[in-house]
Amino acid sequence: MAIPVVVVGCAGQMGREVVKAVHAAPDMAVVGAVDRSHIDEDAGELAGIGPIDVPVTDNLEITCAMVAQERAPGVMVDFTHPRGLYDRVRSAIAYGIRPVVGTTGLPPEQIEELAEFADKASTGCIVAPNFAIGMILLQQACLRAAEYFDHVEIIELHHNRKADAPSGTALATAQMIGSTGKTFNVPEVDESELVAGARGGVTPGDIRIHSLRLPGLLAHQAVVFGGLGQSYTLRHDTTDRAAYMPGVLLAIRKVLGLKSLVYGLEKIL
Ligand SMILES: NC(=O)C1=CN([C@@H]2O[C@H](COP(=O)(O)OP(=O)(O)OC[C@H]3O[C@@H](n4cnc5c(N)ncnc54)[C@H](OP(=O)(O)O)[C@@H]3O)[C@@H](O)[C@H]2O)C=CC1
Numbered sequence: 084m085a086i087p088v089v090v091v092g093c094a095g096q097m098g099r100e101v102v103k104a105v106h107a108a109p110d111m112a113v114v115g116a117v118d119r120s121h122i123d124e125d126a127g128e129l130a131g132i133g134p135i136d137v138p139v140t141d142n143l144e145i146t147c148a149m150v151a152q153e154r155a156p157g158v159m160v161d162f163t164h165p166r167g168l169y170d171r172v173r174s175a176i177a178y179g180i181r182p183v184v185g186t187t188g189l190p191p192e193q194i195e196e197l198a199e200f201a202d203k204a205s206t207g208c209i210v211a212p213n214f215a216i217g218m219i220l221l222q223q224a225c226l227r228a229a230e231y232f233d234h235v236e237i238i239e240l241h242h243n244r245k246a247d248a249p250s251g252t253a254l255a256t257a258q259m260i261g262s263t264g265k266t267f268n269v270p271e272v273d274e275s276e277l278v279a280g281a282r283g284g285v286t287p288g289d290i291r292i293h294s295l296r297l298p299g300l301l302a303h304q305a306v307v308f309g310g311l312g313q314s315y316t317l318r319h320d321t322t323d324r325a326a327y328m329p330g331v332l333l334a335i336r337k338v339l340g341l342k343s344l345v346y347g348l349e350k351i352l
Pocket residue numbers: 091092093094095096097098117118119120162163164165166167184185186187188211212213214215251327
């Protein structure tokens with residue numbers, strides 16, 4: 084039986100790609116498509132694959148109630164905006180629908196609360212700031228480099244339609260490097276910023292993130308380690324949103340077997 088999938092943000096850049104990928108997957112079916120605009124348009128037409136007989140709606144509640152009636156357990160994939168995301172995830176879980184969340188910018192405390200909610204409901208949920216395998220490999224390589232370098236900064240570069248800064252991926256990368264327990268970036272001089280923000284934003288682990296937003300970019304991240312007489316740069320470039328789809332499809336399959344919230348694609352690989 085095909086996994087029933089609701090795509091929230093189906094008219095967005097990522098949502099259209101998800102509709103296309105889910106429709107092409109032999110073990111899944113798009114059964115609901117939610118967005119704020121393009122109401123009543125066919126989600127397949129919007130995604131450029133022709134009609135799939137799933138009209139776009141702006142009513143997630145009714146869509147969840149409908150999917151809850153399906154014989155197979157459903158999955159909600161959300162690539163939207165952090166505004167209202169907490170409530171959307173809670174709603175889906177309340178209907179027994181497993182959320183797969185790619186939307187970034189949700190505060191850590193809310194992720195924590197959602198984890199408690201999913202736990203109590205014994206319902207799987209996956210939240211991942213990046214579904215591209217190359218980025219996960221970069222983050223893992225960072226942990227190795229962090230053993231040997233005491234200085235590191237992150238530069239993330241994105242298209243200028245991105246709402247949040249820094250990117251969820253950069254924050255997660257900084258958090259991972261910080262979780263080694265090492266102290267990074269002890270200053271060697273008294274620095275002053277002649278232009279506010281010139282040295283980037285400082286994360287709790289004292290790792291700086293520099294965010295660039297430009298048309299012509301998609302999603303890119305460089306992690307630069309510095310040491311005596313050398314620097315080491317790890318860089319990942321996303322050139323097409325199709326890069327995220329194997330990770331999204333994997334999450335849809337894996338979330339059905341979970342009973343709690345899992346944060347990060349690396350945990351389900
Ligand atoms: N985890 C990962 O691997 C990746 C995560 N992302 C994240 O995914 C999110 C979406 O990115 P992207 O597709 O580029 O953004 P887009 O702006 O292209 O798409 C978002 C879509 O969601 C809609 N939307 C916003 N709020 C709601 C809501 N409350 N209910 C239903 N639909 C809503 C938007 O409508 P409207 O235009 O009217 O606002 C828009 O159509 C971002 O948070 C981004 O950081 C992106 C790429 C990869």
